[in-house]
Amino acid sequence: MPKIKVKIARRPRDKYTIFIKENCIDYLPEFLKENKIGTKYAILTDSKTKKIYGDSLLRFLKKNKINAELISFDQGEKSKTLATVEKLAEEMITKNFDRDSAIIVLGGGVAGDIGGFLASIFMRGIPHIQIPTTLLAMVDSAIGGKTGVDLEGGKNLIGTTSQPKAIFVDINYLKTLPQNQIVNGLSEIIKYGIIKDKKLFKYIEKNLEKILGKETEALEYIIERSIKIKVKIIERDEKELTNERILLNYGHTFGHALEKMSNYTLLHGFAISIGMVIINKLAVEQKIMKEKEAKRIKALLKKAGLPITSMKKPETKDILSDKKRSGNFMNFVFAKKIGKAIVRKEKITKL
Numbered sequence: 577m578p579k580i581k582v583k584i585a586r587r588p589r590d591k592y593t594i595f596i597k598e599n600c601i602d603y604l605p606e607f608l609k610e611n612k613i614g615t616k617y618a619i620l621t622d623s624k625t626k627k628i629y630g631d632s633l634l635r636f637l638k639k640n641k642i643n644a645e646l647i648s649f650d651q652g653e654k655s656k657t658l659a660t661v662e663k664l665a666e667e668m669i670t671k672n673f674d675r676d677s678a679i680i681v682l683g684g685g686v687a688g689d690i691g692g693f694l695a696s697i698f699m700r701g702i703p704h705i706q707i708p709t710t711l712l713a714m715v716d717s718a719i720g721g722k723t724g725v726d727l728e729g730g731k732n733l734i735g736t737t738s739q740p741k742a743i744f745v746d747i748n749y750l751k752t753l754p755q756n757q758i759v760n761g762l763s764e765i766i767k768y769g770i771i772k773d774k775k776l777f778k779y780i781e782k783n784l785e786k787i788l789g790k791e792t793e794a795l796e797y798i799i800e801r802s803i804k805i806k807v808k809i810i811e812r813d814e815k816e817l818t819n820e821r822i823l824l825n826y827g828h829t830f831g832h833a834l835e836k837m838s839n840y841t842l843l844h845g846f847a848i849s850i851g852m853v854i855i856n857k858l859a860v861e862q863k864i865m866k867e868k869e870a871k872r873i874k875a876l877l878k879k880a881g882l883p884i885t886s887m888k889k890p891e892t893k894d895i896l897s898d899k900k901r902s903g904n905f906m907n908f909v910f911a912k913k914i915g916k917a918i919v920r921k922e923k924i925t926k927l
């Protein structure tokens with residue numbers, strides 16, 4: 577089974593494995609027993625994923641003599657709040673979870689962020705396992721250890737950095753994922769190609785139909801390659817202390833502002849797609865990137881079914897609420913060409 581080992585440079589003992597394969601979830605009970613992750617497991621999932629996969633995962637674990645219970649919240653970004661975390665923590669107390677317990681997060685990025693956050697603070701921190709079930713979560717949100725919730729003032733403003741004990745990326749989950757969610761995740765994968773991997777970008781251009789048709793081989797290829805890129809970055813720069821991890825925010829500054837303006841009705845990957853087109857336009861204007869490259873990126877995003885323009889311009893106040901701001905300066909990630917991105921500090925007055 578393809579495995580990616582993650583070793584955080586600043587804490588070499590903090591290492592874990594990402595398993596990537598159809599049906600790799602079958603190995604979960606053995607993994608939990610062998611590694612003695614917890615004495616009791618809370619399968620934390622959202623209401624929709626619970627119905628499709630949560631109940632069967634619980635049965636599967638119980639059949640394998642693993643002590644587990646389901647806890648869930650209403651699906652959707654609106655649930656990614658401190659109030660939800662508090663409610664889930666109370667439920668865990670009622671269900672007798674303690675400091676020897678662990679959380680198995682089953683779901684998309686919302687469950688991943690909530691579950692990882694709750695695990696990092698429940699009883700001052702218990703272990704967790706990530707089982708991402710959306711394409712976006714498989715290639716992005718479940719990887720890297722960023723956890724957290726939204727505030728009225730913006731997305732992901734409260735959180736922790738907390739690495740899981742393992743990640744199980746089982747492509748089978750994508751079979752039930754609606755097509756717009758596949759396209760949503762593909763946006764982040766195209767982003768990886770632009771910032772770090774021209775071969776990946778070219779592969780997507782060539783195999784777009786297979787990817788959108790959910791063909792296993794094509795999906796596994798782009799997922800594994802994307803995860804490897806993110807892992808390489810976070811191993812060296814877990815906490816976004818250098819420009820390395822900031823590269824991952826390509827398209828995100830404007831994207832986050834658009835998400836917020838839409839009151840989170842615009843999907844993350846869709847917002848990022850528009851964000852990438854906006855930053856490329858600025859890059860061409862500032863002669864950082866050739867127009868030909870910007871056009872090629874725009875063409876792929878469009879062909880993938882992603883939006884490339886927005887009815888409204890992102891508002892400056894929303895751009896400024898981005899966490900990447902520091903004083904009067906803000907870091908912007910520009911692509912110089914497909915496969916190579918750079919970080920530039922821009923004065924806010926320039927916006």
Ligand SMILES: NC(=O)c1ccc[n+]([C@@H]2O[C@H](COP(=O)([O-])OP(=O)(O)OC[C@H]3O[C@@H](n4cnc5c(N)ncnc54)[C@H](O)[C@@H]3O)[C@@H](O)[C@H]2O)c1
Nearest residue numbers: 624625651684685686687709710712716717722749752753
């Ligand atoms: N922590 C990070 O580093 C990081 C990075 C990127 C994004 N994020 C966060 O991720 C979130 C978005 O994640 P998302 O797009 O996965 O959204 P999501 O978790 O809301 O999932 C999208 C929808 O798909 C459903 N779903 C999940 N798996 C399914 C499956 N296999 N089949 C059918 N339906 C399924 C969910 O119930 C939900 O309705 C945002 O909150 C964003 O901020 C975090």
